[in-house]
Amino acid sequence: MSTVAEQSPTRRGNKENKAPISDRTRAERRLGWMLAGPAFLVMLLVTMYPIVQALWDSMFNYRLTAPGDRSFVFLQNYMTVLSDGVFWSALAVTLLITVVTVAIELVLGFALALVMNSVIKTFRGVVRTAILVPYGIITVVSAFAWFYAFDINTGYVNNWFGWLPGIGSDFNWFGQQWSALFVIMASEIWKTTPFISLLLLAGLAQVPGELNEAAKVDGAGWWQRMYKVTLPSMKAAIMVAVVFRALDAFRIFDNVFIMTNGQYGTETLSLLAYRTSITRLEIGLGSAVSVILFLCVLLIAFTAIKVFKVDLAGGKG
Amino acid sequence: MSTKQKLGWAIAIVVVLIWSLFPVVSILANSLKPASEFAGGGGSFLPQTYTWENYQMIFTGGARDLFLPALRNSIGITLIATAVAVVLATLCAYAIARLDFPGKRIILITALAVSMFPVVSIVTPLFNVWRQIGLYDTWLGLILPYLSLTLPISIWTLAAFFQQIPWDLERAAQVDGATSFQAFRKVIVPLAAPGVFTTAIIAFFIAWNDFVFGIGLTSTSAARPVPAALAFFTGASQFEDPAGAISAAAIIVTIPVIILVLAFQRQIVAGLTQGAVKG
Numbered sequence: 001m002s003t004v005a006e007q008s009p010t011r012r013g014n015k016e017n018k019a020p021i022s023d024r025t026r027a028e029r030r031l032g033w034m035l036a037g038p039a040f041l042v043m044l045l046v047t048m049y050p051i052v053q054a055l056w057d058s059m060f061n062y063r064l065t066a067p068g069d070r071s072f073v074f075l076q077n078y079m080t081v082l083s084d085g086v087f088w089s090a091l092a093v094t095l096l097i098t099v100v101t102v103a104i105e106l107v108l109g110f111a112l113a114l115v116m117n118s119v120i121k122t123f124r125g126v127v128r129t130a131i132l133v134p135y136g137i138i139t140v141v142s143a144f145a146w147f148y149a150f151d152i153n154t155g156y157v158n159n160w161f162g163w164l165p166g167i168g169s170d171f172n173w174f175g176q177q178w179s180a181l182f183v184i185m186a187s188e189i190w191k192t193t194p195f196i197s198l199l200l201l202a203g204l205a206q207v208p209g210e211l212n213e214a215a216k217v218d219g220a221g222w223w224q225r226m227y228k229v230t231l232p233s234m235k236a237a238i239m240v241a242v243v244f245r246a247l248d249a250f251r252i253f254d255n256v257f258i259m260t261n262g263q264y265g266t267e268t269l270s271l272l273a274y275r276t277s278i279t280r281l282e283i284g285l286g287s288a289v290s291v292i293l294f295l296c297v298l299l300i301a302f303t304a305i306k307v308f309k310v311d312l313a314g315g316k317g
Numbered sequence: 318m319s320t321k322q323k324l325g326w327a328i329a330i331v332v333v334l335i336w337s338l339f340p341v342v343s344i345l346a347n348s349l350k351p352a353s354e355f356a357g358g359g360g361s362f363l364p365q366t367y368t369w370e371n372y373q374m375i376f377t378g379g380a381r382d383l384f385l386p387a388l389r390n391s392i393g394i395t396l397i398a399t400a401v402a403v404v405l406a407t408l409c410a411y412a413i414a415r416l417d418f419p420g421k422r423i424i425l426i427t428a429l430a431v432s433m434f435p436v437v438s439i440v441t442p443l444f445n446v447w448r449q450i451g452l453y454d455t456w457l458g459l460i461l462p463y464l465s466l467t468l469p470i471s472i473w474t475l476a477a478f479f480q481q482i483p484w485d486l487e488r489a490a491q492v493d494g495a496t497s498f499q500a501f502r503k504v505i506v507p508l509a510a511p512g513v514f515t516t517a518i519i520a521f522f523i524a525w526n527d528f529v530f531g532i533g534l535t536s537t538s539a540a541r542p543v544p545a546a547l548a549f550f551t552g553a554s555q556f557e558d559p560a561g562a563i564s565a566a567a568i569i570v571t572i573p574v575i576i577l578v579l580a581f582q583r584q585i586v587a588g589l590t591q592g593a594v595k596g
Contacts, residue, residue, distance in 0.1 A: 025417070032418030039409035039468055040424050043431045046439070046465040053442035064445075115329050123330055129582045130337040136522050136574040136585075137341065140544040141567040145340035148347055154355045154560045156362045190340060195589070202590035244433075251435045254528040258548060270437040270529075277441040278533050290438040297435050 051294055058287035065281050077288035087289070089265060090272045091296075097181065097268065098249040101188050102242060108189065109196035109241070116197070117204045135194040143258035146187035150174070177265035184266060187255050192248065196241045203237020204230070236310075243304040247297055269293045341571065347564035348372070355560045371565035380550065380562045384569075386538035387546035391570065394456050394542060395524040398463035402524075403517045405464075406471035407509075413472075414479035425476070432469035439465065440533040447534055454535045459542070462530045467520040474519060477591045478512030515588035518577055525574070543570045 058077050062070045081087050116127055134142070148154045150173040161167050173179045207230050215225045231238070253270040260266045262275065273293055277286020304310045343362065348371050350364040375384040413421050443462060444453070452458035482505070490500035531545035541549075547566060550559040578585065 028416050029418040032412045032416040033420070035408040035412035035416070036418075036421075036424055039405040039472060040427060042405060042464050043427055043468055046462055047431045047434050050439040050442040050446075051434075053446060054438060057442060057445065112333065115333060119326065119330065123326070125582060127330060127333055128586050129578055130334050132578040132582055132585055133337050133341060133575065135589075136578050137571055138526050138528075138544050138567075138574070140528050140547055141344065141571055142340060144547065144563055144567055145344040145347075148560055148564065149340070149343050151560075154347070154360050156360050159361065187340075190336075194337075198586060198589045201586075205590075247433045251437065253437060254544075257528070257532075270435065273437045273441060274529070274533065278444055283441070283445050286441050290435075290441045293435045294438040297433060301430075301433055 051291070054287040054290045054294075057283050058291050060284045062284040063280075063282045073284070077284050078292070080285060081288050081292065086267070087272065087292075090267045090269050093181070093266060094250060094252065094268045094270075097185055097188065097252055098246055101185050101192070101249050102245050104185075104189050105193045105196045105245060106238070106242060108193045109200050112193065112197035113200035113204055116201050131194040131197065134191050135198075137191065139191055139254040140258055142187050142191045143255040146183055146190070146255075147174075147259045150183050174260050175264065180260050180264050180266045184252075184255050184259055187259075188249065188252060191255075192245060196245050199241040199244070200234070200237060203234035203241070206237065207233040239304070239308060239310040243301070243308075243310050246304075247300055250297060250300065251293075269296070341575075344564045344567050344571075347560060348568045350561055350564075352561055371561035372569075374562045375566050375569070380559075380566070382538065383546055383549060384543070384562075384566050387541055387543045388569070390456070390538075390540050391525065391542040391544075394459050394463065394540070395521060397456070398460045398467055398524045399517055399520045401460065402464055402467035402471050402520050403513060406468055406475050406516065406520075407513055409472050410475035410479050413476045414482075415484060425473070428469035428472045431465055432473075434465065436466070436529045440529055443530075444533055454537055454540050456540055458534050459527075459530055459540055462534070463524045463527060466523050466527060470523065471516045471520050474516045474588050474591060475512055478516070478588075479509065482508045482512075511584060512588075515581070515584040518581055518585055519588055521577070522574065525570070 059072060059074050060070050061073045061076070112131060116124065116131070119127055150157045152158065152170070152172045152174075155173075157173070158167060158169050158171055162169060171179075173183055211229050211233070212225055215229050220228065251270050252268050253274065256262060256266055256268050256271050257274075262268070262271045267275075269289070270293065273286055273289040276282050276289055280286075346363050349367045349369075350360070351366055351368045351370060354360050354365060370378075374380045409424065412418070413424065439462060443458075447453040447458050452461070484505070486504050486508070487497075487500045490504045491497060495503065526544070527542065528544040528548075531542040532548060535541040535545060538546075543566065547563055550563045550566070
């Protein structure tokens with residue numbers, strides 16, 4: 001943290017005088033925690049406390065329809081969840097959505113970042129404004145926009161693409177798994193590519209220009225410079241973008257809820273947790289799904305940090 | 318630039334524009350269609366006849382009692398959650414950027430961990446606890462969990478902004494005879510304000526976007542925000558076809574987003590990329 005380094009001369013100046021600095025240091029520490037403490041406490045309160053509560057609730061046979069019958073069952077809820085095919089298919093769908101959307105977004109986002117990075121100044125504002133629209137728009141609104149475009153009654157997609165084999169005016173996009181997932185993923189990609197492209201844009205800005213120039217002088221073509229210079233220099237930014245988007249995609253809920261409500265094999269883990277606890281009021285079982293979802297996210301983050309050595313703390317805005 | 322290059326850029330920009338704006342235009346077109354055009358058999362992209370009836374429906378007609386309270390809830394809850402998050406995050410980020418105290422890194426890591434938290438994992442226990450302590454279906458019951466969405470990114474963005482402020486200017490102003498309050502107000506506030514403002518916009522977007530808490534922790538129009546209420550437009554059968562009304566409501570809640578993006582695109586992009594570069 002550069003500011004701290006810049007400040008330290010004053011503190012170092014005082015260091016010769018031992019007693020006053022320890023007072024001063026103590027005062028500074030106290031002030032530091034007084035200022036930062038409330039935010040820290042609120043964050044703990046609104047996340048750590050609920051997850052501990054969920055962990056506790058998950059060990060009880062507890063449904064709100066019969067609150068009196070609450071009994072301790074230890075890990076039985078987890079057994080129930082893990083032995084249920086519904087859970088595994090939700091996990092598979094969630095993983096599929098995560099992998100496909102992140103892969104496509106990485107390519108699209110990189111293309112967008114390149115456009116933003118090299119477009120002439122006059123149009124930079126226009127392009128930035130345009131890509132911030134999907135970023136800022138409410139996910140539910142985007143889900144409805146895509147839903148109505150494809151829906152068999154209100155949509156125009158069937159009319160436009162009727163010439164494609166298998167698609168006609170009676171094709172129900174939300175009637176089977178593959179096509180429903182296609183629309184869900186398309187809306188997710190549309191909404192979140194700007195975020196990934198902005199992270200990659202920040203990475204592009206860090207690529208040393210001299211290196212690219214040198215490669216150009218040495219006769220390297222565009223693709224060669226891309227593979228040998230640009231991509232390796234922004235590896236860290238790419239990894240950070242991938243991890244953040246993967247964790248975000250893994251929690252996908254809004255689009256699925258709006259478009260299919262999990263029908264036709266489109267249920268995701270978040271939706272399963274929500275439906276179990278809030279729709280069916282099975283607090284014990286739902287809490288178990290919530291805890292498993294949390295552990296999955298933890299596992300992804302942990303793998304990213306330990307195995308792929310992604311310094312997440314070094315790249316989050 | 319050669320003509321060929323110019324043409325290439327023009328095509329690239331047009332493609333980006335169409336890709337980004339198409340769904341918005343699509344829903345705008347829907348909001349201007351009469352109910353008969355949603356009747357089935359596949360519609361057209363643009364309305365065949367233009368009508369304001371969907372907007373009338375959500376502001377004065379049948380969907381009024383569903384939409385107007387939701388709009389009021391969304392605006393109130395989002396603004397309060399944004400303001401609280403920005404104040405807390407400003408104090409926190411100031412301490413992180415300027416003061417030397419143990420635990421700084423823990424705070425930043427906690428913020429990062431919280432931002433990765435699966436929202437649905439929090440909503441189940443909160444649903445249960447909020448019902449017991451009376452926060453279910455209240456503004457406060459949504460403002461608190463919204464802080465888990467808005468605080469982490471606010472802390473990171475502001476810490477990155479504050480670390481770039483030349484704080485020595487404050488001392489320089491004092492040497493030049495300004496009081497410490499004057500130095501703070503005339504030198505530091507103007508330097509810090511853009512960062513705080515940008516953070517507020519980003520926090521607003523995030524809180525405005527929430528759906529999981531909105532649908533999980535409310536049951537009536539007392540606290541239900543617009544995204545959650547939109548889902549009930551479909552469920553309730555008080556209108557013939559909710560597509561037009563939903564589209565009109567969707568356009569209304571998209572207007573603030575478009576205005577903020579148009580006015581502050583430069584700042585928002587700076588805010589979102591800043592942490593990534595300087596963090």
